[in-house]
Amino acid sequence: xxxxxxxxxxxxxxxxxxxxxxxxxxxxxxxxxxxxxxxxxxxxxxxxxxxxxxxxxxxxxxxxxxxxxxxxxxxxxxxxxxxxxxxxxxxxxxxxxxxxxxxxxxxxxxxxxxxxxxxxxxxxxxxxxxxxxxxxxxxxxxxxxxxxxxxxxxxxxxxxxxxxxxxxxxxxxxxxxxxxxxxxxxxxxxxxxxxxxxxxxxxxxxxxxxxxxxxxxxxxxxxxxxxxxxxxxxxxxxxxxxxxxxxxxxxxxxxxxxxxxxxxxxxxxxxxxxxxxxxxxxxxxxxxxxxxxxxxxxxxxxxxxxxxxxxxxxxxxxxxxxxxxxxxxxxxxxxxxxxxxxxxxxxxxxxxxxxxxxxxxxxxxxxxxxxxxxxxxxxxxxxxxxxxxxxxxxxxxxxxxxxxxxxxxxxxxxxxxxxxxxxxxxxxxxxxxxxxxxxxxxxxxxxxxxxxxxxxxxxxxxxxxxxxxxxxxxxxxxxxxxxxxxxxxxxxxxxxxxxxxxxxxxxxxxxxxxxxxxxxxxxxxxxxxxxxxxxxxxxxxxxxxxxxxxxxxxxxxxxxxxxxxxxxxxxxxxxxxxxxxxxxxxxxxxxx
Amino acid sequence: xxxxxxxxxxxxxxxxxxxxxxxxxxxxxxxxxxxxxxxxxxxxxxxxxxxxxxxxxxxxxxxxxxxxxxxxxxxxxxxxxxxxxxxxxxxxxxxxxxxxxxxxxxxxxxxxxxxxxxxxxxxxxxxxxxxxxxxxxxxxxxxxxxxxxxxxxxxxxxxxxxxxxxxxxxxxxxxxxxxxxxxxxxxxxxxxxxxxxxxxxxxxxxxxxxxxxxxxxxxxxxxxxxxxxxxxxxxxxxxxxxxxxxxxxxxxxxxx
Numbered sequence: 074x075x076x077x078x079x080x081x082x083x084x085x086x087x088x089x090x091x092x093x094x095x096x097x098x099x100x101x102x103x104x105x106x107x108x109x110x111x112x113x114x115x116x117x118x119x120x121x122x123x124x125x126x127x128x129x130x131x132x133x134x135x136x137x138x139x140x141x142x143x144x145x146x147x148x149x150x151x152x153x154x155x156x157x158x159x160x161x162x163x164x165x166x167x168x169x170x171x172x173x174x175x176x177x178x179x180x181x182x183x184x185x186x187x188x189x190x191x192x193x194x195x196x197x198x199x200x201x202x203x204x205x206x207x208x209x210x211x212x213x214x215x216x217x218x219x220x221x222x223x224x225x226x227x228x229x230x231x232x233x234x235x236x237x238x239x240x241x242x243x244x245x246x247x248x249x250x251x252x253x254x255x256x257x258x259x260x261x262x263x264x265x266x267x268x269x270x271x272x273x274x275x276x277x278x279x280x281x282x283x284x285x286x287x288x289x290x291x292x293x294x295x296x297x298x299x300x301x302x303x304x305x306x307x308x309x310x311x312x313x314x315x316x317x318x319x320x321x322x323x324x325x326x327x328x329x330x331x332x333x334x335x336x337x338x339x340x341x342x343x344x345x346x347x348x349x350x351x352x353x354x355x356x357x358x359x360x361x362x363x364x365x366x367x368x369x370x371x372x373x374x375x376x377x378x379x380x381x382x383x384x385x386x387x388x389x390x391x392x393x394x395x396x397x398x399x400x401x402x403x404x405x406x407x408x409x410x411x412x413x414x415x416x417x418x419x420x421x422x423x424x425x426x427x428x429x430x431x432x433x434x435x436x437x438x439x440x441x442x443x444x445x446x447x448x449x450x451x452x453x454x455x456x457x458x459x460x461x462x463x464x465x466x467x468x469x470x471x472x473x474x475x476x477x478x479x480x481x482x483x484x485x486x487x488x489x490x491x492x493x494x495x496x497x498x499x500x501x502x503x504x505x506x507x508x509x510x511x512x513x514x515x516x517x518x519x520x521x522x523x524x525x526x527x528x529x530x531x532x533x534x535x536x537x538x539x540x541x542x543x544x545x546x547x548x549x550x551x552x553x554x555x556x557x558x559x560x561x562x563x564x565x566x567x568x569x570x571x572x573x574x575x576x577x578x579x580x581x582x583x584x585x586x587x588x589x590x591x592x593x594x595x596x597x598x599x600x601x602x603x604x605x606x607x608x609x610x611x612x613x614x615x616x617x618x619x620x621x622x623x624x625x626x627x628x629x630x631x632x633x634x635x636x637x638x639x640x641x642x643x644x645x646x647x648x649x650x651x652x653x654x655x656x657x658x659x660x661x662x663x664x665x
Numbered sequence: 666x667x668x669x670x671x672x673x674x675x676x677x678x679x680x681x682x683x684x685x686x687x688x689x690x691x692x693x694x695x696x697x698x699x700x701x702x703x704x705x706x707x708x709x710x711x712x713x714x715x716x717x718x719x720x721x722x723x724x725x726x727x728x729x730x731x732x733x734x735x736x737x738x739x740x741x742x743x744x745x746x747x748x749x750x751x752x753x754x755x756x757x758x759x760x761x762x763x764x765x766x767x768x769x770x771x772x773x774x775x776x777x778x779x780x781x782x783x784x785x786x787x788x789x790x791x792x793x794x795x796x797x798x799x800x801x802x803x804x805x806x807x808x809x810x811x812x813x814x815x816x817x818x819x820x821x822x823x824x825x826x827x828x829x830x831x832x833x834x835x836x837x838x839x840x841x842x843x844x845x846x847x848x849x850x851x852x853x854x855x856x857x858x859x860x861x862x863x864x865x866x867x868x869x870x871x872x873x874x875x876x877x878x879x880x881x882x883x884x885x886x887x888x889x890x891x892x893x894x895x896x897x898x899x900x901x902x903x904x905x906x907x908x909x910x911x912x913x914x915x916x917x918x919x920x921x
Contacts, residue, residue, distance in 0.1 A: 112847055123832035123845045130834045394836070411836070416711045416729040558814070558840040560712050565755035568838040569789055593789075596751055599724055600714050636790050 077102065078110055082117040089118040090427075092128055092409030093392050096135055097352070101202065104183075105139045124410065131411035131557075133187065133393030134203065134352050141176050141183030143221045145169075147199040147209075150189030150314045151503075151547045152470045152533060158197045162186075164211055168218045182221050188395055188551060189314035190353045193470035193533070194240050194477050202227060203355045206234055237356060239321045240477025243493060245464045246456055247444055248326075248480050255373045257332045257446035258339065262379055266340050270296075273442055275450025277462030281437035282308060282398070283505060283529030284604075285461075288438055295422040296341040298430040305337045305346035305384075306426065306433040308403055312351055312395040313506035314551060315531035317468040319436040321478050323350070323357050326440060327364040331386060333439025335374065336446050337432055338384040346386040347426070349403050352393050361388055395555035399603050400433040401425075402557065413559045414603035437466055437530070457483035461522040469494045471503075471534035479532075481521060488517040496534045500541075501619075506531035507548035508608035511541075511615040541616050541623055542578050548612035549574050556605060563606030566597035574613060576636045577627050581661075583634040587624045591617060634661065672736040681732040688716060688727040691740070692900045697893035698740055699749050699778055701756075701867050702815035703728040705900055707824055710816050713756070715749050715778065750782040751789075758789045759838070761796065761810035762868070768877030769869030771885025775813060776868075777892035792838075799844070802851040804858035804874050812842045812870040822862035830856045842870070 081098055085091035095118075099110050106129045115122040129135040147153070147162055162184075166173055169182050176183040192198035195207040201217075204227060213234065220230055241248060261269040274289035295303060307330065311319040322330055334346045350357065365386055368374035376383050394412045396402045402412035404426050425431025434442075441463060445453050454462045461483035467490065470476040474495030481490065491499060501513045504521075505528035512519060512526070519525050535544065553567040573590045576582050594610035594617075601607045617624055639659045647657050669680045672687070674696050681690035686709060691698050702713040711729035718727045719739040727740070739745060756762075756775060764770045796809035814833050822830040830851075834843045846853035856863060858873055866872075882888070886895055 108847070121829045121832070121845055122847070123829065123834070123843055126843055127832055127834040130839075131836045411834075416709070416726070418731065553837065556837040558835065558837040561714050561752050561755050561813075564814075564838060564840065565759045565789075568792070569755070569758075572790060596748060600717050600748060600752065602711065602714070602726075 074107070074109060075113060078113040079117070082114065087117055087119070088409075089120045089124075090407065090409045092118065092120075092125065093132070093390065093406065096125075096129060096132075097203075097390060097392060100135055103139070104142060104144060105136045108137075118409075120409075127411050128409070131394065132352075132391070135392055139176065139180065141171070141181055142224075143182045144202050145182060145184045145199060146187035146190075146201075147184070148188070148190040148192065148196060149186040149547075149551075150193055150196070151544055152189075152193035152315060153196040153198060154543075154547060155471060155535075155539070156196045161197050161209060161211070161214070165214050165218075168214055169221065181224070187353075187393065188312065188555060191311055191317045191320050191351070192237065193315050193317055193468065195238060200353065203352065204235055205237055205353065205356045207237055235356060237320070237324070239325055240475075241321065241325075242475050242477045243479040243481070245466075245480030245482065246453070247441055247464055248466065248478075250444075251326065252329055252332065252444055252447045254328050254332070254368070254371060255379075257329075257336055257443040258373065258379055261336055261339060261446045262381055269336070269446050270340050272450040273445055276441075276445045276453035277450075277457070278438065278441055278445060278453065279461070279523060280435055281441065281465070281529065282435035283313075283509075283527055285523040285527060288434065288442060291422055291432055291434070292337060292340050295430045295432045298423055300430055301342060302429045303341050303343040304426045304429060304431040305334050305341065305343045306400075306403065306407065306431055307334050307346065307348045307436055307439055308398065308400065308433055309348055309350045309354070309436050310391050310398040310403055311354075311436070312398045312555075313508060313529055313531050314548075315468060315470055315503065315506045315533040316529060317470075318466045318478055318530040320354055320357070321468075322436050322440050322466070323354070323361060327361055328368070329443045330436055330440045331364065331368060331374065333441070333443035334386060335378065335382070335384055336443055337434070337439065339378075339382050341430070341432055343432075344383050344385070346384060347407055348386060348388045349397070349407060350388055350390050351397075352391045355390065358388060358390070394557075395551075396557045396603075396605055399605065402603070403433060404431065411557070413557050414605075435529070458520070458522050458524070460524045465521055465528070466530060467521075467528070467532045468530050469532045469534065472496060472499070472536035472539070473534045483520075483522045485521050486518055487512065487521070487526070490521070490532065491517065491534065494534070496536070498536045500535045500537045500539055502535065503531070503533040503544070504528050506533075507551055507612050508604070509611065511544070511612065511619065513619045541620050542627070545612045545616045546574055546578050549609075552605065552609035552612075556609070560600075560602035560606065562597050562600040563602060563609065566593065566601070566606065567609050569593055570597060570610060570613065572636065577624060580627060580629070581634050581636060581638070582628045584628060584630075586628060587617070587621075590624075670732075670734050672732050672734070672738055674738040674740050675742070685732050686728060687718065687720065687725070687730050687732045687736070687738060690732045691727065691738075692897065695897055696740065697896055698727045699746075699781060699892075700728060700896075701774055701778060701813060702817065704817055704820075704865065707817065707820040710820070713813065713815055714752055717745060717749065717752075719745070746782055750779075750784050753779050753782055753784055754786075754788040756813050757784075758787050758791045759794070760812065761793065767811065767869045768872060769811075771882055771888045772880070773869055773887070774867035774892065775811075777887035777895075780887065781892045796841070799851045801853075802856065802874075805851060805856060805863045806872045806874055807842065807844070807851055808870055808872065809842060810870075811868045813868055814840050814842070815867060817865045817867065818842070818862045818871055821865040822856075822860065825861040828855055828860065828862070830854045830860070830862055 171177040197209045199206040278288040279285040397406045397412040401415035406412040421431045553571040556567045558564040679694040700716040702710045709728040711726040716727040799807040818831045
């Protein structure tokens, strides 16, 4: 092990910022992070062992005890559930003779849940040793079980098990006309960088991650900082359940995304860029590296780009943490730390990566910026609404006949989208993922726009066979699992929300419980440190607002009921006392 | 004439200097803003969220948010104090805090802030987490049941003691305090009982052994003073003493 760790550290130039990369390789080799590896690594990277431990314990893809040689994770997104994930999981556990969350006795295979893996248009999905598996069904599970039992290396598994399709159904302004490699940069240089920034300003482009900050303004602020060491970061930590448009952009349009980053670098004066790619998209890495190599060969990346610019891009992988989609958490992660959102101010544009001015933008933002540099600001601003210019690329999934990628001008009605994707008998749509809004079928005339329904791209359709409470339940559990735990309202609040909603869903709620739930929601929303906590209550709040009777109907007609099953709690005592008579049982309430 | 920059807190005009946070400006002006993870001697952390205030309507943490000309701050309002009480209740239910049997009772800031905010019950269901104790060190005890993840011990160890004894690890509700030793035990770290980090804990999570009852219950800091009075007195002109902060304050109050 010593030699392996030594080589690994050397390969990463002994940089602590590469800690996640290093730990990914250790996990991949040993299927956990051995304590000895931490002891060897800490002095090589000149960091404390506690920093390594805190990173290992933070990211879902690192474990401190051995997992199977085949680490099987199944995506737990609501869309996977809708495609039959729950019975499938039981089938897998049975077929492979491994418990959910456990490792099989022979150490060959382990099984667990993972947050949405970004394959909602081709689920149920999963990961095996980090590699995406799509379209899982019993026959495919049978085949996978066989491959695992025979210890066939992943490289020899059938390629179709790992096949990830783009599923682009409706290209719009951006997707229907790509740019020639280098064209955006050449035009920007010819026009002048200042004038190009003006074009981006003119285009009205706002951040596509969902928050919608004006892109030109962000770039301008960063370029005005006194510190001249600056960075460009592309946020490809596409973790919002139901979103997969960045996966497609990076799979098929990576040149244009990298060109957008390079354009940003020219404008703000950065020499180094990072693509922070969610760990779930490991399957894209080789392809992206070859695109970067191609760009270096074309003179569009590296030293002396178009005789004007030095800039290069490094790909960094995450390791299973939704919170790293938050820009300051992402920066912490890039620095080799747990993804805990920073206090703001200072904002990343003035103090970002390594404390230096940093622009962090979404994949789609860079993709659009490159097109704007070619076609001009007016071209982009000619579509959309007054406050939301241009188009939005949606990842549509759930109950529709054509789940995939759709691009629409802002201002498009939800009904139009539903018609296009083949949705019928619709109960409602989750717009913007769990952190967004649930809208009912009374609101389909509402529009996609920052001023109405903002979305980072997630669009999940539910038909009338679905249960609202199941949806809220799945999302609420997701947030409790993904809370970083930094601040009290989110750390404790998301777990309390989970407990309180479970109590109601499981039928133990009584008169005051919906009121208590709503009060808790407001507390978590108002006081949490970052966007995760501030939106964690949205699944409950937006459904409670629309379907209060549904929540009320779950309640019992008594004034108070304990949040747990009294009789079940006595089970251990009964076993110990070897009793099972009537006197050893308790009714849940006096009423019953 | 030098123009003094000011903000208002609950309608009162308060001066501030550039670079000060709202917490610092408030404290200097004798205005108490409830807090637990904040300690004026260390880099602010902003995690407990007890110092939540409204700045021109927007919710902010007073300990990290910079004061700026023209800010209209709400602090001591019923709405904010009600929410602060609930945040304190969250801290109580998340761990195992049994004040009557805790040797920190009366000197505990968590308990004192709960009294200040009129907290009379837990409100939320208790988590009853299964947490361990680390009694391995000859002079210092960690009771993880009482840790609120304020990171004051982490910061004190780094910023005052020049060591790196403590860290917070884990994610979400599984967050926990760890110590810097291969064995994971406090006895194998370079912590000494005289370190600031061994004395900074606002709750009873880090305790000096054999000193728990040198000051009898009933004669402890918060048995006589509300936490706002103590915090403001402490911020006054307390010398950088090697004594535990709680003792230093107690002394000042005794002689003051």
